[in-house]
Every structure is written in C-alpha cells, then in structure tokens.
Amino acid sequence: MDTYLNLPAATDSDIVAKNVNIYYGKQQAITNCSANFPRHQITALIGPSGSGKSTFLRSINRMNDGIARVEGELLYQGQNLLDSRVNVYNLRHQIGMLFQKPMPFAKSIYENLALPLHEAGNHNQADIAKRIDHVLKMVDLQHEIGTDLNQSALQLSGGQQQRLCLARTLLLEPKVLLLDEPASALDPISTAKIETNLLSLKAHCTIIIVTHNLEQASRISDYTAFFYQGQLAEFDRTKKVFLNPTLAMTERYVSGDFG
Amino acid sequence: MNRYRVNQIMTGVLNGVTFLVVLFIASFILYLLASGMTAVNWHFLTTSSEVGLGIRDQLFNSLYLLLLTQLISLPIALGAAMALTLYADSRSKLASFAQGLIQILSSLPSIIVGLFGFLILVLKFNLGFSIISGALALTFFNLPILTQSIAVSLQGVPDEVMQSGLALGISKWHTITKVILPEAMPGIWSGIVISAGRVFGEAATLIYTAGQSAPTLDYTNWNPFNPASPLNIFRPAETLAVHIWKVNTESLGQDAATVSRGTIVILILVVLLFNLVARYFSTTMRKKVGR
Ligand SMILES: Nc1ncnc2c1ncn2[C@@H]1O[C@H](COP(=O)(O)OP(=O)(O)O)[C@@H](O)[C@H]1O
Ligand SMILES: [Mg+2]
Numbered sequence: 001m002d003t004y005l006n007l008p009a010a011t012d013s014d015i016v017a018k019n020v021n022i023y024y025g026k027q028q029a030i031t032n033c034s035a036n037f038p039r040h041q042i043t044a045l046i047g048p049s050g051s052g053k054s055t056f057l058r059s060i061n062r063m064n065d066g067i068a069r070v071e072g073e074l075l076y077q078g079q080n081l082l083d084s085r086v087n088v089y090n091l092r093h094q095i096g097m098l099f100q101k102p103m104p105f106a107k108s109i110y111e112n113l114a115l116p117l118h119e120a121g122n123h124n125q126a127d128i129a130k131r132i133d134h135v136l137k138m139v140d141l142q143h144e145i146g147t148d149l150n151q152s153a154l155q156l157s158g159g160q161q162q163r164l165c166l167a168r169t170l171l172l173e174p175k176v177l178l179l180d181e182p183a184s185a186l187d188p189i190s191t192a193k194i195e196t197n198l199l200s201l202k203a204h205c206t207i208i209i210v211t212h213n214l215e216q217a218s219r220i221s222d223y224t225a226f227f228y229q230g231q232l233a234e235f236d237r238t239k240k241v242f243l244n245p246t247l248a249m250t251e252r253y254v255s256g257d258f259g
Numbered sequence: 260m261n262r263y264r265v266n267q268i269m270t271g272v273l274n275g276v277t278f279l280v281v282l283f284i285a286s287f288i289l290y291l292l293a294s295g296m297t298a299v300n301w302h303f304l305t306t307s308s309e310v311g312l313g314i315r316d317q318l319f320n321s322l323y324l325l326l327l328t329q330l331i332s333l334p335i336a337l338g339a340a341m342a343l344t345l346y347a348d349s350r351s352k353l354a355s356f357a358q359g360l361i362q363i364l365s366s367l368p369s370i371i372v373g374l375f376g377f378l379i380l381v382l383k384f385n386l387g388f389s390i391i392s393g394a395l396a397l398t399f400f401n402l403p404i405l406t407q408s409i410a411v412s413l414q415g416v417p418d419e420v421m422q423s424g425l426a427l428g429i430s431k432w433h434t435i436t437k438v439i440l441p442e443a444m445p446g447i448w449s450g451i452v453i454s455a456g457r458v459f460g461e462a463a464t465l466i467y468t469a470g471q472s473a474p475t476l477d478y479t480n481w482n483p484f485n486p487a488s489p490l491n492i493f494r495p496a497e498t499l500a501v502h503i504w505k506v507n508t509e510s511l512g513q514d515a516a517t518v519s520r521g522t523i524v525i526l527i528l529v530v531l532l533f534n535l536v537a538r539y540f541s542t543t544m545r546k547k548v549g550r
Binding site for chain 2: 061063088089090091092093096097099101103105106107115116119120154165168169172
C-alpha cells in the first residue's frame with residue numbers, strides 16, 4: 001500500500017512512534033506505524049471503522065496491556081513508554097485519556113474529581129479544592145453547575161458529564177491528552193463546547209484525537225493522520241490533507257466516498 | 260381481524276392472566292396468614308418447644324444459621340463473582356467452565372445438598388447434627404445463587420467505568436473497590452437479601468445436617484463452648500422450616516396443626532420482610548446512584 005508521511009520534526013514532538021506493530025493474538029491490527037505527534041498541537045486520527053485508530057491510541061497510555069501485544073517503539077519525551085520498567089500509573093497521569101461515552105463515576109461531582117487526586121497520593125484538602133476549582137473553570141463547567149459539588153455527577157447532561165470527565169483527566173495535569181471520539185455521543189452544542197475546551201488546552205497539552213467527524217478534524221486539528229486497514233496511510237498538515245491530499249485513497253475518504 | 264384488534268385482545272388476555280396469578284398468590288398468602296394468626300402471640304414467640312409449644316429457639320436457630328451461612332458465603336461469592344466478571348477473560352475456557360458449574364450447582368435439588376452434607380460433614384468430618392454442619396450445607400446451597408446475583412450486579416457496571424479508572428492511573432484493584440463495588444452495591448445488597456429469604460425458608464438441606472431437635476437454650480449463657488449456649492455451633496439446631504416439617508410428620512395431635520400454622524405465619528412474614536428490604540435496595544438505592 002502507498003503511504004505518504006510528512007512528519008513534523010521528532011525533536012518538536014511529545015510522542016514518537018517507531019515501527020509500531022500491534023497484534024490481538026495472531027491478528028495484526030496495526031502494521032509498521034511510524035509517526036511524530038507535535039508538542040502543543042492537535043493531531044486528528046481519521047479513517048474508516050476498524051482501521052486501527054483506537055488500537056493505536058490505546059497503546060500510547062498502555063491501555064492495551066494484557067489485551068494486545070505492542071511491538072516497536074513508542075517514545076514519550078524521548079523515553080520508550082513500552083518498556084516494562086515504566087510505571088504505568090505515573091505514565092497515565094502524564095498521558096490522560098477521554099473516551100467516547102461520558103463515564104463519570106456514580107458518585108458526587110466532588111468525589112469524581114477528588115478520587116484521582118487521592119489515588120495519586122494528594123490528600124491536601126485545600127490544594128484539592130484549588131485544583132478542582134481550576135479544572136472546572138478550564139472546561140467552563142463552573143457557572144453551569146454552580147457551587148453544589150455534592151450533587152451526583154450522573155444528574156448532569158451528557159455534554160456536562162463529558163466535560164466533567166475531561167476536567168477529571170486534567171486534574172492530574174497531563175502533558176498529553178488522548179481522546180477517542182470524545183464528542184460522537186454528544187449534541188452539536190456540547191460538541192462545540194468540547195472543541196473550544198480542546199483549542200484552549202493546546203497551550204499546554206499535546207492532543208491526539210480520534211474522530212469520525214471530518215468537519216471536526218478540519219476545524220480543530222493542526223495535523224491529520226489517515227489510517228487505513230491497520231496502516232498509517234497519510235500524515236500531513238490538516239489543511240493539506242483536507243484540501244489537497246497526496247494519496248487518492250485519502251482523497252476519497254475525506255470527500256466522503258467511503259466510510 | 261385487523262392487527263389493532265388482535266393487539267387489543269392479546270393485551271386483555273395478558274392482563275387477565277397476570278391478574279389471576281396475582282390473585283392466586285395473594286389469596287394463598289392471605290389464607291395462610293389468616294389461618295395461623297390466632298396461633299401467634301407473645302407466648303408463642305418466647306417459649307421453648309421443649310417445655311411449651313413455642314418456637315423461640317427455632318426462630319433464633321433460623322436467624323443464627325442464616326447469619327453464619329451468609330458470613331461464610333459472602334466472601335467466597337464476592338471473590339468468585341469478581342474473579343469471573345472482572346478478572347477472567349470472558350472467552351477463556353476456565354471461565355465458561357466455572358459459569359457452567361455454577362449454573363448446575365444452582366439447580367441441584369436441595370435434598371441432595373442435604374444428603375451430601377450428611378455424608379461429608381455430619382459423618383465423614385464427624386461434625387454431627389450441628390449448626391456448623393447446617394451452615395456449611397446451606398453455604399453450598401447458597402453459593403451459586405449468591406455468586407450469580409453478585410456477578411450480574413457487577414456486570415451491570417459498564418466496562419467503560421473500569422477503563423476510565425485505569426486511564427486515570429488508578430490501579431485495577433482500587434478501581435474495583437472504590438468505584439465498581441460501590442456502584443454495584445444496591446444490586447449486591449438486594450441479591451444478599453433475596454438469597455437470605457431462600458436460606459431462611461430452606462428445610463431439606465437442614466433436616467440431615469443441622470438436625471431436627473431443638474434442645475432448650477439458655478439465653479443468659481454466652482459462652483460459645485457451652486452446649487446450652489445459643490452461640491454454640493456444635494449443637495443441633497432445628498429451624499422454623501424444619502419445625503414445620505417435623506410437626507407435620509410427627510403429629511403432636513390437636514396442638515400440632517396450630518403450632519404448624521403459627522410457624523408458617525412467622526416464616527412467611529420474615530421472608531416477605533426480606534423481599535421488601537430487597538426491593539428497597541434495588542429501587543430506592545439504585546435511584547440514588549444509578550446511571
Ligand atoms: N479487544 C479486541 N480484541 C480483538 N480484536 C480487536 C479488539 N479491539 C479491536 N480489535 C480489532 O482490531 C481492529 C482495529 O480496531 P479499532 O482499533 O477499534 O479500529 P477503529 O478505532 O479505527 O475503528 C479491528 O479489526 C477490530 O476488530
Ligand atoms: Mg475506535
């Protein structure tokens with residue numbers, strides 16, 4: 001298969017993939033993927049269902065441990081995060097993840113936000129309150145939910161729940177943020193709010209987002225990676241991928257010829 | 260006939276059937292309660308069957324056996340359910356074998372569990388007709404159902420909750436204990452209480468394990484090693500359900516029917532209470548934490 005990769009410099013990238021192969025048992029889901037994900041930029045992963053986007057994304061914070069076998073190198077700030085000596089808990093503090101379905105815990109808003117901090121060893125009430133306040137502002141939830149953080153997180157609307165989950169991830173001050181179709185279960189207004197959040201997060205986060213929404217990819221991302229049948233087919237600046245892609249296959253996908 | 264008409268008729272038929280079933284069960288329970296109510300009074304509840312015609316000791320025995328059974332069953336059932344739903348790869352042969360085994364065990368006739376308990380616990384391990392034999396046999400009877408109901412409650416928590424916990428850098432064990440178990444708790448409680456109702460009313464398992472005699476207990480003696488102590492687990496202990504069976508097989512004449520009816524009333528009331536509590540857990544508490 002033809003591929004065309006116009007990668008940003010590895011030195012400017014927080015995540016660097018080198019010849020990554022991923023297998024579910026004998027079945028190979030990702031073949032020879034190499035890519036650089038530039039620091040403080042948004043990279044969108046697009047491609048048909050089953051092309052391996054989620055599989056690749058989940059390897060970056062080691063969520064595939066025990067599920068899939070990942071070979072090759074995945075460098076996070078120069079260090080191979082696939083190394084078995086890497087502390088996955090610390091890694092996941094630095095590389096946060098948000099999923100498709102909003103999934104707050106069946107607890108109060110406060111407990112949702114305090115739990116990850118407690119688990120990370122932070123028991124300083126004042127500091128926790130300050131951090132919670134800060135992240136709720138970052139995701140613009142504060143004026144919507146008011147001051148009652150003891151209400152159940154499950155009473156929030158779907159869009160608010162997803163922003164709460166984003167806030168929960170941000171509490172740990174991740175350097176990299178992985179998002180797997182974070183807005184595909186949301187209405188357009190909630191989607192727009194999440195997109196606004198992501199654009200302002202770019203200032204201190206490297207963002208990698210899987211999306212089926214091509215308009216979303218072109219609206220918010222700086223770089224776009226097109227996956228096809230387990231391979232990274234094309235990687236380029238988003239403008240280039242959407243206006244003048246190099247491969248015919250990419251052209252067909254971004255013009256909506258296949259799903 | 261048009262589809263609309265068929266739909267109307269079927270709705271009517273189904274409503275009618277439901278009404279008949281409810282009517283039958285309700286009148287059955289009401290009949291049992293009404294016919295036994297006259298036998299139930301404070302004296303009946305507070306005297307021993309050895310000296311009077313009361314069921315004091317049977318009532319205590321039933322509750323004590325239930326408590327011990329749940330104390331033994333619960334950690335095992337919880338562990339097994341967690342292993343099956345949260346740790347085992349659901350496609351693995353071992354997991355599906357275990358699931359199958361639990362299914363078979365849960366449909367094992369209780370008289371067989373009782374005879375098995377008699378051969379193994381009472382005779383082989385020489386525990387005699389005793390509370391501990393009864394509690395272990397009841398555990399065997401209780402485990403599959405309790406494990407299954409806990410497993411169902413755990414499966415009710417979306418997989419993504421575990422994923423979210425792990426992605427936040429929380430360990431799998433802490434995600435389970437601090438997030439998944441609390442969310443599954445209403446379901447687990449309701450499972451415990453429903454199984455308690457079954458255990459409380461069980462007779463066949465106990466006849467040959469906990470025995471059919473209720474020696475008079477001394478409720479001032481709290482030394483668990485004294486044979487007259489209610490807490491002693493090596494004494495024989497007839498329960499309410501076994502009492503009903505015994506009274507009716509070894510007829511005591513005129514009084515037998517009265518004692519039997521009164522005991523039935525108490526048994527039914529306690530089981531009904533358990534079911535009400537279970538409903539409380541599954542509806543009220545779920546509303547508080549549910550998705
Ligand atoms: N847990 C899994 N076990 C086995 N195969 C899987 C698993 N998850 C995904 N796959 C397979 O890997 C391939 C890529 O899937 P995925 O990464 O989910 O694609 P995408 O996110 O692009 O839709 C698919 O063929 C899918 O069936
Ligand atoms: Mg996917």
